[in-house]
Amino acid sequence: MTLFDRALFADRVCLVTGGGSGIGAEIALQFARHGARVAVLGRSAAKLDTTVRALEAEGAQGLALAADVRDAHALEAAVAHITQHWGRLDVLVNAAAGNFLSPAATLSANGFRTVIDIDLCGTFNACRAAYAALAARRGVIVNITASPQGFVAMPLQCHAGAAKAGIEKLTRDLALEWGPAGVRVVAVAPGPIANTEGMSRLAPGDAAETMQQKMPLGRWGRSDEVASAVMYLASPAAGFITGTTLTVDGGAGLLGAGCFLAALNL
Ligand code: NAP
Ligand code: COA
Secondary structure, three states: OOOOOOOOOOOOEEEEEOOOOHHHHHHHHHHHHOOOEEEEEEOOHHHHHHHHHHHHHOOOOEEEEEOOOOOHHHHHHHHHHHHHHHOOOOEEEEOOOOOOOOOHHHOOHHHHHHHHHHHHHHHHHHHHHHHHHHHHHOOEEEEEOOOOOOOOOOOOOHHHHHHHHHHHHHHHHHHHHHHHHOOEEEEEEEOOEOOOHHHHHHOOOOHHHHHHHHOOOOOOEOHHHHHHHHHHHHOHHHOOOOOOEEEEOOOHHHHOOHHHHHHOOO
């Protein structure tokens, strides 16, 4: 089932960082199902190849680009590869991220920096690398943040929370600077999403069931529900929307850190 025209992104070219798995892979698949050619970028070539095979099974064109978002030059090379291969870039989705539960008191400097480097610096690197190509197409950037980590105080995730809050601010700043060039910059903040690496790390074992019971909507979300929000924001229907975040969290953020505190017995 889709509310979107199957040709919504016909001829468009999308790049999804973190597109080798989880929410990023679902976003890539949904763009492909709606006509786009999609490049996916991540460190693991095997994961990227799996996504590309899924795109091709839908009759779409896919491209696997093995790179680390912490490497700005690799991002520039990836964008150059896309524009040489397909002649354009219309949509960038930044979904690559890393996270784990750790008390701040024992988190090493390198552990904190690593997550900031991947999530926040990696998002900037991709935005910066894609800017000229996106400006040529009046394109769109959709940054994936997180609810409620990006907005409220949370236990055991100061690294990811700081990174996601930074991406929220970066989204607004880039929207301001790049709006005159026709580039819209928006964010989508998912809440807990089922069957993802993220939630297997953040709600291990029994915590998953407890957290789902605490959710205002009584369940975790699905990756396709996040992808639908991303596609809406990337579409012409959202042509006057920039510098804002669409929260897709089943109401989790209404509880502050409540879902996580209860689930982790904190
Ligand atoms: P995931 O499957 O682990 O997706 C993260 C992706 O990022 C992986 O494909 C990973 O591939 C890639 N990645 C990690 N480090 C990278 C690096 N240095 N360079 C390039 N790629 C890198 O996790 P997910 O749960 O679906 O999360 C996807 C996004 O949604 C993240 O931004 C996350 O913060 C956000 N989010 C998730 C949830 C949730 O409930 N799961 C909730 C809120 C927000 P490689 O390891 O191969 O590089
Ligand atoms: N608790 C505390 N510290 C941790 C940790 C954990 N669970 N996992 C990693 N770290 C620390 C390491 O100890 C290291 O610090 P040190 O050098 O002081 O010991 C630092 O983080 C970097 O770890 P490393 O494994 O070298 O980083 P990496 O670049 O290979 O991997 C991660 C990045 C750690 C974020 C890894 O979990 C990852 O690749 N995640 C991607 C998938 C993911 O997180 N998906 C969910 C998205 S929400």
